[in-house]
Amino acid sequence: MNASTASGITIAEQDFVLLIFRLSIGITIAAHGWNKIFGGGRIKGTGRWFQSIGMKPGIFHAWMAALSEVFCGLLLCLGFLTSFAAAGIIGIMVVAGWTVHRNNGFFIIKEGWEYVFVLSVAALTIATLGPGDWSIDHTLGISDDLMGWAGFWIASGLGIGAGLLQLLLFFRPEK
DSSP states (O other), X not given: OOOBOTTSXXXXXXXXXXXXXXXXXXXXXXXXXXHHHHSTTHHHHHHHHHHHTTBSSHHHHHHHHHHHHHHHHHHHHHTSSHHHHHHHHHHHHHHHIIIIIGGXXXXXXXXXXXXXXXXXXXXXXXXXXXOOSSSHHHHHTOTGGGSHHHHHHIIIIIHHHHHHHHHHHHBOOOO
């Protein structure tokens, strides 16, 4: 008989769902970074766009955003340093939400902040629940130390703090 959680699902079922959740969010974030490097206008076009929205120097922020998205997305997929990967995603979403989406209302169809909000909450949820047993964190024996309230505060505090610091240091929109 399989061990069950308080909700009645088995531990294996819970780990499977957490894996799917991590993969869906991680792949989505990593794909955004990959697209900044290799899609459309590539990194130069992304840099020009970052510069135009006030993130200066644009090419630096294009590289930082792209590499952060790829790196944090892959870490989340692997369940490695999960709370820190979630913090990176939240930080990226704070910057995107403030620079691009905040004045456009809620719905993404109008370039609103719905999408960055959902990705941030998903990353925070994963950090709080932990990556599950099917993760590198679990294999290394560090998942219990980086989940629950610790995961929540690492992801939210570090993510929001890093995003706000980046905005404070580099966001210079045209008046």
